[in-house]
Amino acid sequence: MARARRFHAPVAHGKARRLDSQGCCRHAPFEPSATRYPLSLAPPTSPAAPEIDLRITLGRLTLPNPILVASGTFGYAREMERLVDLSRLGGILPKTVTREARPGNAPWRTVETPSGMLNSIGLDNDGIDAFVEHHLPYLAARGAPIIVSIAGRTAEEFVEMSAMVGDAAGAAAVELNISCPNVSHGVDFGVNGVLCEKLVAACRAACRLPIIAKLTPNVTSIAEIAKAAEAGGADAISLINTCQGMAVDWRRQRPILGNVIGGLSGPAIKPIALRCVYQAAQAVTTPLIGIGGIASVDDVMEFIVAGASAVQLGTVNFYNPTVSMAVLDALPAAIATLGATGVAEVVGSLQLKRN
């Protein structure tokens, strides 16, 4: 196996980014990060694309490539089919489903922030029966692995839904959303290691499919929860879900979100997500899926080098819906830049010693 070379990124030292009056980068919101950051890989201009093995293995799950789309940011893929070649994706995570249909939270449910968005959707969905009957057959015919995201109010609901997804045709894996900040109950499994381990183990026992645990960053120690998910037998660990946040309309002296508190996503949370992936990678050997503010191939590579075997693109799908295709196009050249012939070779290749 070829050894990955150290990543010498062309950092523009001493070049301060211009800040506006609120201390935010003027151009930060919703620009592709290749233009926002000094860390930039050359676009894949070479006509002879290198032969790079993009396949990745997450426990019992093998995916064709590491570029997945995150739950809640891609609908049930119908909205995206005219924009994205869905069959090229490494995996699609449809909106989280619950046992019963949920109307979600009262408006407002989303607010734009200087570098991302706040949402408090509240798991608005049609329930798992409708999902299995109506959405899953459509998704399964798209040609990409479908990873079904589920959230229960209780452990019993999680287990029951895991079994239902395992029994239905068309799913490649189950992601346990134990991290939604916008509903009560379900998130308890993501902040308590004992509950997390038991839940993952119970879902694994009830379902023939690989099980992925999706963690919240809103904990004291992400490493502890990752260890619990590993002890429960998770095939992979996704991290992170949104960070808790809030927006205020001071003139009306009211919170903007109907649910008062919501989840922050997008470029603002990328450093938090990278830190979580790095800390989890130090704590467990279970494969990790990085999520949080990823918007370019450079972002993807940062997560892979920090320890993620795959990534999910989330909020970026709202403002750059074809980004997954651009990232897939650019990924082989980025891997080759590190002197590697496959994604797996560069996972966790971060060098900590200065030289």
Ligand SMILES: Cc1cc2nc3c(=O)[nH]c(=O)nc-3n(C[C@H](O)[C@H](O)[C@H](O)COP(=O)(O)O)c2cc1C
């Ligand atoms: C509008 C919206 C809805 C979301 N809904 C879900 C959901 O149903 N299930 C889930 O696991 N995560 C959900 N998420 C979280 C994303 O999957 C992702 O973990 C998070 O947004 C961080 O990634 P990002 O910064 O790339 O968006 C949602 C995020 C947004 C912005």
